[in-house]
Amino acid sequence: MLPLRERKKLRTRQALAETAVAMFTERGFDAITLDELVDAVEVSQPTFFRNLSSKEDVALTAIKQLWETYLGVLAEQPRSGPLPGVLTEGCAALHAHSLRYCAEVKSEIVRVLGGRPDLQLRLLVEVVIGTWNCALAEWSPSGERDLLPVLVNRAFDTLPAALALE
Numbered sequence: 001m002l003p004l005r006e007r008k009k010l011r012t013r014q015a016l017a018e019t020a021v022a023m024f025t026e027r028g029f030d031a032i033t034l035d036e037l038v039d040a041v042e043v044s045q046p047t048f049f050r051n052l053s054s055k056e057d058v059a060l061t062a063i064k065q066l067w068e069t070y071l072g073v074l075a076e077q078p079r080s081g082p083l084p085g086v087l088t089e090g091c092a093a094l095h096a097h098s099l100r101y102c103a104e105v106k107s108e109i110v111r112v113l114g115g116r117p118d119l120q121l122r123l124l125v126e127v128v129i130g131t132w133n134c135a136l137a138e139w140s141p142s143g144e145r146d147l148l149p150v151l152v153n154r155a156f157d158t159l160p161a162a163l164a165l166e
Helices: 004-027 034-041 045-051 055-059 061-076 092-113 119-139 147-163
Strands: none
Touching (some): 004 034, 004 045, 004 055, 004 061, 034 045, 055 061, 061 092, 092 119, 119 147
């Protein structure tokens, strides 16, 4: 079990992430100030910055958590067989932060798969990222937490048929 301080930090981080997504979905990323967000969660800006690096970082917390879960599942999978199977639109700062994080995820997928980044592996990683992004685009309008894994699985299940299109 984590020490009390770490549990409180996790709860604060989660409250910031959940409140941010709700506020950004309702009014848009650019319309919400950091002051409004910290006031809604009843924390100070220094507390915010002890937990997160930026407004963009808090907006992507849920997506990062899902990717971390995916990478954990991927790391436990045998090295053969199939891989287990929006908010940034219109906001340049958030989109740039998302792209940087996506590049980190791509590198981590390559590392977890233990391969060198040759053409075949890079293509596989791009397909995984693209499939994820399609599921995320389907999910974004609802933002319903439990729906995203269902949509990710559906996107990966649809992939073979999509690759067979003529």
